[in-house]
Amino acid sequence: MQTVRWGFLATGKIARKVAGALAQVEGSELVAVGARRRESAEAFVAEHAPGARAHASYADLVADPGVDVVYVASPHALHLEHVRMALEAGKHVLCEKPVTLDLAQAREMVALAREHDRFLMEAMWTACHPVVRELVDRVRAGDLGTPRTLRAELGFRVDAPADDRLLDPALGASSLLDMGIYPLTFAHLLLGAPERLHAEAVLSERGTDLDVAVLGRYRGGALATLSASMTSWSDRSAALATDRGHLHLEGQFHHPDAAVFVPRDDAGTPGEPLRITGREPVVGGGYGNELAEAARCVREGLRESPWVPHEQTLALMGQLDDVRRQVGVELPGTGPLLPGDAG
Numbered sequence: 216m217q218t219v220r221w222g223f224l225a226t227g228k229i230a231r232k233v234a235g236a237l238a239q240v241e242g243s244e245l246v247a248v249g250a251r252r253r254e255s256a257e258a259f260v261a262e263h264a265p266g267a268r269a270h271a272s273y274a275d276l277v278a279d280p281g282v283d284v285v286y287v288a289s290p291h292a293l294h295l296e297h298v299r300m301a302l303e304a305g306k307h308v309l310c311e312k313p314v315t316l317d318l319a320q321a322r323e324m325v326a327l328a329r330e331h332d333r334f335l336m337e338a339m340w341t342a343c344h345p346v347v348r349e350l351v352d353r354v355r356a357g358d359l360g361t362p363r364t365l366r367a368e369l370g371f372r373v374d375a376p377a378d379d380r381l382l383d384p385a386l387g388a389s390s391l392l393d394m395g396i397y398p399l400t401f402a403h404l405l406l407g408a409p410e411r412l413h414a415e416a417v418l419s420e421r422g423t424d425l426d427v428a429v430l431g432r433y434r435g436g437a438l439a440t441l442s443a444s445m446t447s448w449s450d451r452s453a454a455l456a457t458d459r460g461h462l463h464l465e466g467q468f469h470h471p472d473a474a475v476f477v478p479r480d481d482a483g484t485p486g487e488p489l490r491i492t493g494r495e496p497v498v499g500g501g502y503g504n505e506l507a508e509a510a511r512c513v514r515e516g517l518r519e520s521p522w523v524p525h526e527q528t529l530a531l532m533g534q535l536d537d538v539r540r541q542v543g544v545e546l547p548g549t550g551p552l553l554p555g556d557a558g
Contacts, residue, residue, distance in 0.1 A: 216242040219510040222282035222306070223248045224273050224297055226259040229311060230288035233338075233506070234263035236499025240506045242514075249276025273297060277304040284513055286338070287311060290380045292387035292548065295320045298335070302327050307334035309509045313392050313535060314528055317549045321532040325525045328518065336509050336520045337528045341400055341469045343505035345493025348522070350462075350474045351404045353491065359476050360459025362406055362437045367398035367453035367468055370426075370444030381445065385547050388423045391416070391538055395427050395443035397469040399534050401453055402441060406433035408530055416542035417446075424544050460486075470501040 221243060223230050237245055245264040250256040253271035260267045270276040277285055277300050285301040287294055287310040295315050301308050308328070314337045315321045328335035341347055353359055370390070373381050380386040381393060389395075402409070409431040416427040425446050431439040442449070453468030454461065460479050466472035474491040498504050505523075512520050519525050539546070 217514050219243045219513055220246045220281055220283045221506075222246065222276050222279055222285045223259070224276055224285050224287045224301070225289040226250045226255045227288060230259070230286070231263065232500075233286065233288065233502050234259070236502035237506050238263070239499045240503045240510065243506060243510050247276055247279045247282050249273045273300060277301045277306055282306060284309060284334070284509060290386040291392060292316055292385065292546075295324055298324055299327055302331045302333050302335070305331065305333070307509075307513050309336050309338050309506070311338045313337070313396050313532060315532065316387050316392070316546050317539075318529065318532040318536045319550065321529055325529065328525075332518065334509070334513050334518050335525070336505075336512070336523050338505055339396075339400060339523050339528075340501050340505040341397060342404060342523050342527075343508050344470055344501045345495050345497055345504060346464075346471045346474055346491060347401075347404065349491050349493050354405050354455070359455075359462060359489075360457035361435065362433075362455055362457050364456045365402055365406060365437065365439040365454070366441075367401045367439070368442040368444075368449045369394045369397050369451050369467075369469060370442070370447055370449035372448055373445040382419070382421075382423070384421050384423050387546055388421075389539075389544065389546070390424050390443045390445040391427045391535060391542075391544070393443075394445070395429070395441070395538070396531065396535060398439075398441035398443065398453070399429070399538075400531055401468060402431060402433070402439040403527070403531060403534070405455060406431075406437050406439060409433050409439075409534065412534060412537055412541075414538040414541040416538075416544070418542070418544065422544065424539075424542055427538065427542060429538055470497075 247268040248256045248259045249270040256269035260269045284307040287297045413430045416424040426444045429441040451467040454463045462476040464471040476489040478486040
């Protein structure tokens, strides 16, 4: 198996988690790390990849000739800038979600990847998770009946300084972008694109969304209630009701332990539960599965993943724009959103 050589751009919390998972992915190796300060890069290398090269700038990282794929783990307000650097340097890219702040930026990013003929994938690990992938296949095949209602929620209380990326508008602070993208993605995977979304939110004094709730109507009349929060402790659960039974996900829905479907007959009597655990092992808590998929695509010369295609990424960015427009959240560096902009 051809070894795919990875370079990590940024060394924050998510990069540390992903680096731990990468060590469990066969045929992938972390060979270089870039940070704004050499000390940060060196500390990251010492902890996660002894022997890897530590670069004192992102520019030096993307210029490293030994790197095949750059994993962009900087705050999402900086994603377009950093992905552009990597693509222009001839690197393939796996970019943390959300890939950008809005749909216009995401379209520009995809266009750049096509212009430079490089692989680009949003790091939406939920779409690569074995349990979620088998669940999506079964729902789309009609094995569990016709979906009627879906619920998904994700949230945790954020107690951090005002300049933390989760609270600073300049860094794209948003419960919707950080957490709400998961319920929206889960609904999109199981129900398809929404026909319409209605949103409500509670905003901070700085104009960022702290709590957001979305009601979506999907094809065939399926409904979804989706929520995200930075002020409360959610159980991070999800459930799906169909005309043939009820399904719930064990553990946190965006990287579940399993999904359990309980069928019911016409009288409502429950039948034997069906336990969905995925057709392949979960690697590195789920991060490893997205890394393995990106590496597979690079080896095979693909420019996008069938699990996280560009069309899906753009569709979700459009949904995020639609919700932000409805709740009145504007992000620095993006233009005003008007009805129809997210289409």
